[in-house]
Amino acid sequence: MNQKNTKDPGSGKRQRYIQPSILMSLKLKSSYGYELIQEIQKLGFVEGSAPPGMIYRHLRQLEEEGMVCSEWHTEGAGPARRIYRLTPEGDDMLYSWIQYMEDQARKLKDFTEGYYRITGCQGTSHSIE
Amino acid sequence: MNQKNTKDPGSGKRQRYIQPSILMSLKLKSSYGYELIQEIQKLGFVEGSAPPGMIYRHLRQLEEEGMVCSEWHTEGAGPARRIYRLTPEGDDMLYSWIQYMEDQARKLKDFTEGYYRITGCQGTSHSIE
DNA sequence: TACATATATATCCTTAAAGGATATATGTCA
DNA sequence: TGACATATATCCTTTAAGGATATATATGTA
Numbered sequence: 001m002n003q004k005n006t007k008d009p010g011s012g013k014r015q016r017y018i019q020p021s022i023l024m025s026l027k028l029k030s031s032y033g034y035e036l037i038q039e040i041q042k043l044g045f046v047e048g049s050a051p052p053g054m055i056y057r058h059l060r061q062l063e064e065e066g067m068v069c070s071e072w073h074t075e076g077a078g079p080a081r082r083i084y085r086l087t088p089e090g091d092d093m094l095y096s097w098i099q100y101m102e103d104q105a106r107k108l109k110d111f112t113e114g115y116y117r118i119t120g121c122q123g124t125s126h127s128i129e
Numbered sequence: 130m131n132q133k134n135t136k137d138p139g140s141g142k143r144q145r146y147i148q149p150s151i152l153m154s155l156k157l158k159s160s161y162g163y164e165l166i167q168e169i170q171k172l173g174f175v176e177g178s179a180p181p182g183m184i185y186r187h188l189r190q191l192e193e194e195g196m197v198c199s200e201w202h203t204e205g206a207g208p209a210r211r212i213y214r215l216t217p218e219g220d221d222m223l224y225s226w227i228q229y230m231e232d233q234a235r236k237l238k239d240f241t242e243g244y245y246r247i248t249g250c251q252g253t254s255h256s257i258e
Numbered sequence: 259t260a261c262a263t264a265t266a267t268a269t270c271c272t273t274a275a276a277g278g279a280t281a282t283a284t285g286t287c288a
Numbered sequence: 289t290g291a292c293a294t295a296t297a298t299c300c301t302t303t304a305a306g307g308a309t310a311t312a313t314a315t316g317t318a
Contacts, residue, residue: 009229015144044236079284079295100138107173108234208313
């Protein structure tokens with residue numbers, strides 16, 4: 001059972017919730033791109049390091065939309081950092097995400113419970129044919 | 130709170146779990162494209178009618194991959210129907226989807242619970258700034 | 259017969275999001 | 289000096305979904 005198919009769920013370009021992960025990280029603490037790559041791993045949706053291009057693309061887009069704002073920090077060691085901060089609009093957007101994610105979680109739960117209802121309990125064969 | 134942002138979660142091209150919805154419908158009952166459009170609505174992820182093009186595209190792709198098989202049914206009223214049936218491989222793939230979806234549901238729950246942990250309980254303001 | 263409607267499948271193009279490669283610049287340390 | 293870690297930026301490709309449109313068959317009805 002559960003052989004490796006050519007196309008496994010999760011192998012494609014599935015939703016990885018990178019945008020809400022960035023917003024959530026920034027709600028906890030203002031930060032910058034390079035650090036966010038590490039931070040968002042802790043939130044569970046991105047395994048390993050997210051490609052930097054994705055993070056910077058999201059940050060630029062979020063700033064365009066007014067969800068975050070940024071300023072250069074040149075003091076301190078190493079190259080200058082662009083520090084991003086969540087705006088009130090971004091805070092609202094994060095809350096919209098939370099509601100969306102709760103809704104998705106509920107639908108997923110209904111779906112998988114429905115599956116186990118027709119196949120018998122979890123842990124037994126999933127086949128009825 | 131929760132003003133309408135220019136880009137609301139769920140407005141873009143988010144994951145709608147159409148493939149597992151089709152597999153689940155076919156596990157319950159062999160069916161054909163036109164009927165599946167109605168059936169998968171009941172599974173919660175697709176509101177309204179899914180665009181027919183999406184359904185037929187998925188069915189063709191799933192058949193190519195050996196997850197479903199089909200045969201024409203010409204008897205009965207109306208145009209001929211191509212009846213799709215889940216294969217054992219498709220059954221395995223559905224189970225892979227179930228595991229993936231359970232994992233996603235757990236991550237989503239952790240994420241939203243983490244949010245409420247830092248903002249206070251659900252129902253109060255989501256702002257801490 | 260002619261036409262409208264419901265049923266049913268198929269094909270096509272566009273857009274959104276993610277994957278992933280690469281370039282550039284700065285400071286530290288051996 | 290050269291290697292390395294830090295840090296940002298830009299670019300192109302791939303995948304999945306959105307959505308429009310074409311085609312064909314059977315039925316009811318004016």
